[in-house]
Amino acid sequence: MKKRYWKKVMVLGLTVSSAFLFAGCGKGNEAAGTTAEQSSAANQATAEASPKSKTEEGSAGNDGAAEKAYKFVFAEHVANVEEQAPQVYAVVQAYMKEHPNVTIELQGTASDDQIRNIKMAAQNGSLPELFWMEQGGAVEMANAGYLADLSKEINSDQAFMDGFLPGMLDSLKIDGKIYGIPCELQSNGIWLNKALFDQYGLELPVTYEDFIHCAEVFRSNDIIPMAQGAKDTFTAWAFENMHCRYGFFDHIDDIIAGTDQWQNDDYLKFYNRLADMRDKGVFPDNVTTMSYDQSVEAFMGGKAAMLNSGVWDTKKFDQSDLAGSIYYWWGPTFSDGIGNQNVSMKAPAHPYCVSAKVQKEDPELYAVIVDFLKFYYGEQGTGIIARDNQSIPVTKYDGEIDKEKYPVFARVMEKMNDDWESPAACPDMYIPGQLINQYRESMIGVINGIYTPEEALSYMDEQQSTIQ
Template identity: 30%
Template sequence: MVKAKRLLSVVLVGMVAVSTLSACGSTNNSGQKNDSATNSGSAGAGSSDKKVTLSLQTPYADESNVNLKTLRRLIGEYTKAHPNITINVDALTTDQQKLKLKTQAASNEIPDITSLNPGAQMKPFADEGLLAPLDDVLAKDGLKDTFKQGVLSNYTFGGKTYGLPETLDIAYVYYNKDLFKQAGVEIPSTYEELVASAKKFNAKGIIPLTIGEKETWTGSFFLMNIVLREAGVGFLKDVMDKKKKFTDAPYVQSLAKFKDFINAKGFEEGAVSVDYATAQNLFLSGKAAMYFTASWDAGSIENSTIKDSVGVFPFPTVDGKGDVSEFMLSPGNSYVISAASKHMAEAKDFLHFYMTNFPKVMFELKGGVGLAQNVDGDFKAAGYSQTAIDVLNLFKTVKGGDLAFDNTIDPTTTQTHLNGVQNVFVGDESAADTAKQLQNDFEMNNP
């Protein structure tokens, strides 16, 4: 297993590079690309008359998502240049995609191209030989050099790289300045102030913070920010190394603090029935004062009607503990290729084309914040909002942090954790009992 310490160190190296982001190709008024906008890919894989259909699975189901817009646009451009190739897209939510992929992997029917997160999520697929190494794709035309230093180590096992990532993210809170003013709320500098703000927002009929817990990773991501403040950097690594336990005070206290915000009606009503896209829309439509997320949503904010009313702040201290310059870090979603693909050459050629042009198109569509690849150009001159500039500045403050639970702990224990977090929303089980169940499962899965 790639250890959390190693993962963290390489992510932080990449984070430093974010401060040097700079943009790229453009489109003309007809929406067609200028010659410099995209590289049409090699002729080799698609130059024959052989008809090929590639299956591609993506964790973006919302058509307004800038990543999905970019994917569809680049598929259109590639298949126009390679008319013998058809690419069928299976667009799912994150949780749907993960569940479906598990089923497909069990029968060795993984799509030609699909999505996986790094670390503990990717390792079992690599260990079982289900993924094709992509080092040859990276070597072609200098693609490897477009990625921020160190980021690809998160997707590398046994000296081979299996995933090409889209993003390199930090977690924070977006807030609606107008709704804060309406409710008379200041930016919370402590978790206790965050909990207290819920009462003021609810009194004005405003959702305090939207999360979308139907997709269970969202609650986990919020909780792990509390753990980061209570326990400091490295708690999950210490659990993996058997130096600490989930039954230790910091994790139990964090669960209790999480429940405090739920009891204060801090999240949207019926959060466990609200999916990620709906939760995001509650914020974008001005119904929620805050939106807890990460920089992968910068593009959605940038393309919204409320972007000029939005600010950002880091997750606050908890019980006077924690450093707001330490963030939950997320080397993000990557595309992988099935080792059993019957169209390996075509799949690799498309993925090379996609990753070569991804940063240019994302920048153009105002989704250029928090990418795993370098972006050439000036965000401010390109018309990015102050909110986007604020996020870029937030990156510059990063001096440490931790990886998400599911990037660090084995998948089976992670599922127990996700179930436990969701039960906090709807159940009466004590924090101590929830932690004890998690620790028992961890010990069983990691003897």
């Protein structure tokens, strides 16, 4: 296996007390009044609107001097930021509370629409000032000159740089220049409802054989073995973990270079496993029409024993009646797998980027946006993300988490601190941006019965040939 792809990330350390202590050189948030409950309401804008930023004279400050007012758009990749990304919402509110002359207009849009909107906005010169973008598209935009180079502002602040987990500032570094910062850790996995496993006398699975046995027992008792929102192709998350156990990184560089193919024996074994899961009833009968949101509802409603998702659902599970029973898993190991089977996913997710236009045309507003990013990824923002919202930061944090109050978060932290290696990038962030959706579609297509494993790999080779 090509070792340069793999890393071990110590995200958070654990104490033996009733709380979890996050290890790292960052400090806990000592400022009061930084929770969402103490903050004012955010403005929600539609995806179609991208208001121009404003730098103007504002009201008098506490000393009687007039403060400049600043406004910028922060375009996120979820439709309802407050509900679907509460950690982002809370940090924005805290920053505006401390900086009353700054208005951050949160713009919520579903991820697929966000990607399309950002690409169109880049073409017509109407990019939001700060926005989420999928990795491949962000690389293309950086090369085309649409993204601000953040290197000077980041590299000149050693304390800020030291606050990040290893490798996080390298995820969108091109020719030594930093064009974005990961929005979160891309930690894909499978959620387990242990109460249902206990009810039917099942141990939590480890191997693929365990996984299939559990699925068969659940299926025979009218329980959905694993909820899967296959209507939404982006829900291929846990399958990417599995692909890493079938030599994904052993082949992908040569595939990109044109000296190997997606249709290779190792990849075929993986895609055959997807077909086997389908044929053995792992997924719900309505898998082709089930959305991601519906899959989460099925799991939280006790109708499904497992869920293909990721750590971004931690907070909602901690707030549910099932909190005491929900566990997190990296997915099954395979007896015929390729290379190391103890593979996790603790990689940087897609980036937040700043428009090059605002950097060039409005340096004062650009400085405000940089200040917000340093707040977001600094001590206060990290505390709000981890302590207040049970979300996994890309930065180091010292602080206690009550495992009695947040049992799901506590179990997730145990997984984040295990000794399973993680790739430096999730597979869908390593391949060319033009292939991300096609890669997901190839896996979901097998699950939905659209493709045979051979057809799915042939489809990927066809798509690969269009960019070589």
